[in-house]
Amino acid sequence: xxxxxxxxxPGFEELEGFVSYWVLDSNDQRRxxxxxxxxxxxxxxxxxxxxxxxxxxxxxxQFTLGQMPPxxxxxxxxxxxxNHAAIAVExxxxxxxxxxxxxxxxxxxxxxxxxxxRI
Amino acid sequence: MSAVIEKPAQxxxxxxxxxxxxxxxHAAGLSTGPVSVEPYRSPAFFELERERVFKRAWLCIGRxxxxxxxxxxxxxxxxxxxASVLVTRGKNNKIRAFHNVCSHRGNLVVNQTCxxxxxxxxxxxxxxxxxxxELIGVPDQKHFFxxxxxxxxxxxxxxxxxxxxxxxxxxxxxxVSLAEFLGPFGTRYAGIPYFNLxxxxxxxxxxxxxWKLIADAFAEPYHVPSLHPATLAPGFxxxxxxxxxxxxxxxxxxxxxxxxxxxxxxxxxxxxSKVEQLxxxxxxxxxxxxxxxxxxxxxxxxxxxxxxxxxxxxxxxTWIFPNFNIDYSTGGFWTHEFWPVAHNRTQWTLKIYIPxxxxxxxxxxxxxxxxxxxxxxxxxxxxxxxxxxxxxSGAKDTMILQDAEMLIRHSLHVLDKWVKADHVADALx
Numbered sequence: 001x002x003x004x005x006x007x008x009x010p011g012f013e014e015l016e017g018f019v020s021y022w023v024l025d026s027n028d029q030r031r032x033x034x035x036x037x038x039x040x041x042x043x044x045x046x047x048x049x050x051x052x053x054x055x056x057x058x059x060x061x062q063f064t065l066g067q068m069p070p071x072x073x074x075x076x077x078x079x080x081x082x083n084h085a086a087i088a089v090e091x092x093x094x095x096x097x098x099x100x101x102x103x104x105x106x107x108x109x110x111x112x113x114x115x116x117x118r119i
Numbered sequence: 120m121s122a123v124i125e126k127p128a129q130x131x132x133x134x135x136x137x138x139x140x141x142x143x144x145h146a147a148g149l150s151t152g153p154v155s156v157e158p159y160r161s162p163a164f165f166e167l168e169r170e171r172v173f174k175r176a177w178l179c180i181g182r183x184x185x186x187x188x189x190x191x192x193x194x195x196x197x198x199x200x201x202a203s204v205l206v207t208r209g210k211n212n213k214i215r216a217f218h219n220v221c222s223h224r225g226n227l228v229v230n231q232t233c234x235x236x237x238x239x240x241x242x243x244x245x246x247x248x249x250x251x252x253e254l255i256g257v258p259d260q261k262h263f264f265x266x267x268x269x270x271x272x273x274x275x276x277x278x279x280x281x282x283x284x285x286x287x288x289x290x291x292x293x294x295v296s297l298a299e300f301l302g303p304f305g306t307r308y309a310g311i312p313y314f315n316l317x318x319x320x321x322x323x324x325x326x327x328x329x330w331k332l333i334a335d336a337f338a339e340p341y342h343v344p345s346l347h348p349a350t351l352a353p354g355f356x357x358x359x360x361x362x363x364x365x366x367x368x369x370x371x372x373x374x375x376x377x378x379x380x381x382x383x384x385x386x387x388x389x390x391x392s393k394v395e396q397l398x399x400x401x402x403x404x405x406x407x408x409x410x411x412x413x414x415x416x417x418x419x420x421x422x423x424x425x426x427x428x429x430x431x432x433x434x435x436x437t438w439i440f441p442n443f444n445i446d447y448s449t450g451g452f453w454t455h456e457f458w459p460v461a462h463n464r465t466q467w468t469l470k471i472y473i474p475x476x477x478x479x480x481x482x483x484x485x486x487x488x489x490x491x492x493x494x495x496x497x498x499x500x501x502x503x504x505x506x507x508x509x510x511x512s513g514a515k516d517t518m519i520l521q522d523a524e525m526l527i528r529h530s531l532h533v534l535d536k537w538v539k540a541d542h543v544a545d546a547l548x
Contacts, residue, residue, distance in 0.1 A: 027320075027489050050393050060479045076479070083487040086394030087494055091349035097494055098348075100501045108493050110321035112485035113476050 008078075009059060009071045012052065015078060018045050022081040023074050026117020028108040030077075034084040035096045035104075042095060046085040049078055066114040077115060143369035143378075143525040153517035154531050159329040160510045164538070165462035172441050172537045173199045173459070174289040175546075177300045179443040180204065180456075183283045184316045185233065186214060190250060193233040194219055198460045200289055203227050204276060205239070207250040214280060216287050217252050217273035228273070248273055281305060283313060284445075294543035301439070302373035302547065307423045308437065308445075313472075314414045315451050320471040320489045322496055328503035329510075330442060330459040331530065333467050336499045337436055337444055337455060338526035340364040340380050346502055350495045354386045355433055367429045369525045374440040374533045374547060376526045379425050382433025398484040415449040438526060440533055463507050469496060 007019055021037070022045060024030050034042060049056070060068065060076045068076060088095050096102065109119040144151055158164050178197075185193050186208035195204050205219040205228065221228050221241040228241040228248065238255065239248045247256030252273040260266060277288040279297035286297050298305055326333075336342070343364045344352045356364040361381045369378035388395035418424055424447055425432040434448035444455035453471040460466055471492060476482045509515070520528050533546075540546035 027486065027493075030486075031490055031493055046394075050397075053394075053397060057479055057483070065476060065479070065482065079479075079483055080486045082394055083398065083483060084490050086392070086487070087350075087490055090389070090392040090395055091491075091494070097350070097498045097501070100497050101504070104497055104500065105324040105326040106493060106497045106500050107323055108320065108489060109323045110319060111489055112320060112473060112482065113318065114482070116320070116486075116489070 007071060008075050012056065012059075012075055015048055015052065015075070018048065018078060018081075019074060021045075022085075023077045024081065025077075025115060026108075026119075027080075027111030027115075028117055028119065030081045030084045031108060033081065034088055035102055037088075037095055039088065039093075039095055042085050042088045046082070046089045049082040049085070053079065053082060073115075080115060142522050143366070144522050144528060147369075147371040147376075147525060147529055149371075149525065149528050149532060153519050154528060156510050156515060156518055158531060158534060159331055159507070160462065162462045165329075165459065167538045168441075168459065168534070169199055171540075172534065175294065175537070175543050176441050177279070177286040177288050177293070177297050178441075179284050179286050179439065179454075180216075181206070181285050182316070183208075183214065183280060183285060185285075188235060190235050190237045191233070192229065192236065192239070192250060194229050194231065198458060198466065204287065205229055205273070206278070206285060209249075209251045213251075214278060214285060215251060216276040216278035216285075218276060220274065221246055222254060222271040222273070223257075282309060282311065283316075295547065299547065300543075301375070304372040304375035304437070304439065307372055311421050311423065311447070312414070312417045313452065315472045315474045318473045318475050320473055320485070320492065322469040322471070322489075322493055323467065324496065324500050325460075325464070325466045326500050326504055327463055328465055328500075328507040329463055330457045330465040330467075331534075332503040332506050333465055333499065334438065334442065334444070334455075334457045334530065335524075335527045336503060337446075338376075338378070338438060338530065339524045340366060340378070341521065341523040346498055347495055350491055350498065353389075354383055355380060357381075357383045357385075361431070363523070365523055367425070367432060368427050369523070370426075371529050374536075375438060376440075376529050377423075377435055377437040378526055379427065379429070379432060380434045380436065381429075381431050384431050395487065398480070398487045414451070418447060418452075419449065436526075438530065440530070441537075463511065465503075467500075 008015055022033060024033060056075050056079055060072055063072055092098065107119060111117050180195050189208055189212060192205060192207040197204055203219040205217045207215050209215060219227050219229055221243065223244060223246050226241055226243045229239050237250055239250060245258050249255050252275055254268045254271045257266065257268065277290065277293050279286050281297055281301060340355060341363055344356045356362060364381055367379040367381055370376065388399060424435055434446055436444060436446045438444050442457040446453050451472050453469060456468045458466045473485055476485060537546040
């Protein structure tokens with residue numbers, strides 16, 4: 001991909017600003033990204049992706065799991081990261097559990113296929 | 120509103136949930152006084168646990184699916200034994216375990232965590248073993264002195280399988296069989312249908328607390344409303360009907376034990392929880408759900424599962440002495456291994472068995488499921504490290520347990536027996 005402005009499928013350009021931080025390869029990386037982000041940034045990402053989630057899901061459903069074109073796969077990874085943003089927004093009202101320590105000893109060493117990752 | 124709501128009714132499925140007020144602690148024949156915290160902070164007690172519990176009990180180290188074909192193997196480090204263990208599936212699908220140590224100069228033979236091989240080679244001097252442990256190749260053998268290969272195989276470890284779970288025993292001739300060790304638990308929990316065995320979410324932590332603190336965390340739901348207010352409480356407690364998440368049942372089964380967790384049958388994601396709503400409009404249900412109703416129906420029909428057959432059931436936690444949990448819910452099952460490293464350090468592995476990803480929406484649900492779990496355990500691990508500091512300060516010599524914490528009391532009772540008993544048979548009685 002040569003220009004960041006074209007890294008997502010047509011129609012999803014408004015999410016481009018979230019690609020560099022939230023498009024990640026594993027469950028554990030997405031969790032770490034959310035846990036170390038500022039709440040304002042998590043909320044901004046959450047609001048933007050939730051507003052487009054249904055259309056993004058329908059777009060990704062055109063393809064076989066694990067065999068998406070790169071632009072669609074990036075969009076799918078944004079949807080995966082949406083779940084992590086939801087933990088902060090819908091459960092805690094802060095980036096991670098109240099009173100929890102970070103960095104944490106807890107790691108997701110194997111996530112669901114695809115893009116779950118394995119440590 | 121108190122958790123004590125009313126006397127048990129005769130029609131458990133009608134109307135509001137009724138909490139059974141029989142004492143789990145009395146029913147298990149346990150005392151009710153404060154318990155010592157020395158087992159959580161004493162290095163001397165830890166060494167007793169190593170020698171008298173972990174080197175005499177049968178320990179679960181995995182499932183048969185980790186050896187998916189003939190000649191498959193895996194290696195597991197057991198810090199509590201200070202050992203590297205090699206588990207193999209040989210000819211005729213026989214599962215064996217060995218110390219992963221070469222007979223020549225004591226090096227570790229296999230350095231991969233898993234694989235498929237009929238022959239295993241120590242790369243120090245290329246001594247070769249078959250996966251049944253026999254030494255079959257020694258380079259430049261003629262320059263050894265009276266070497267008898269037949270006596271130089273890998274050192275076997277006692278290995279038995281129950282319901283697909285692989286157990287090892289450190290004793291070269293175990294004092295009791297696995298069936299005797301499992302006792303009434305082994306028969307009561309036999310025949311449970313296990314499903315989704317090929318895919319797992321794995322969450323691990325290596326942290327600074329005694330192994331029993333994290334085991335205790337999963338042994339009582341009394342802490343759910345306070346420690347897990349957002350991640351678990353909405354699904355596992357109820358502001359009026361079961362405010363303190365009192366278990367539906369809690370019982371000892373010989374040296375093992377279980378409790379059945381309450382589930383809020385009316386739970387739905389809050390209207391503001393847009394993502395949770397989005398990912399739970401599925402063929403699956405429940406806060407910790409992950410599978411379809413057909414599998415759940417077969418599971419809940421088993422007499423050991425949710426033994427009171429309460430409609431407000433969410434999950435059963437079973438704790439196989441000393442350090443293994445198998446937990447069952449409508450969404451499938453998961454296991455905990457609590458491995459002691461030191462009196463104040465633990466390596467813990469949670470394996471959650473999940474269905475194969477079927478669709479985009481299903482994959483999003485699994486992501487939500489995994490990250491909810493990780494958040495729950497972050498709350499627990501953080502908490503355990505704090506408790507360890509509190510206990511090691513010496514401020515308190517005892518802790519006070521309520522009825523819903525019966526499993527912890529039973530764990531300490533059994534542990535005490537094992538530490539004191541000179542023979543395993545005495546510890547089982």
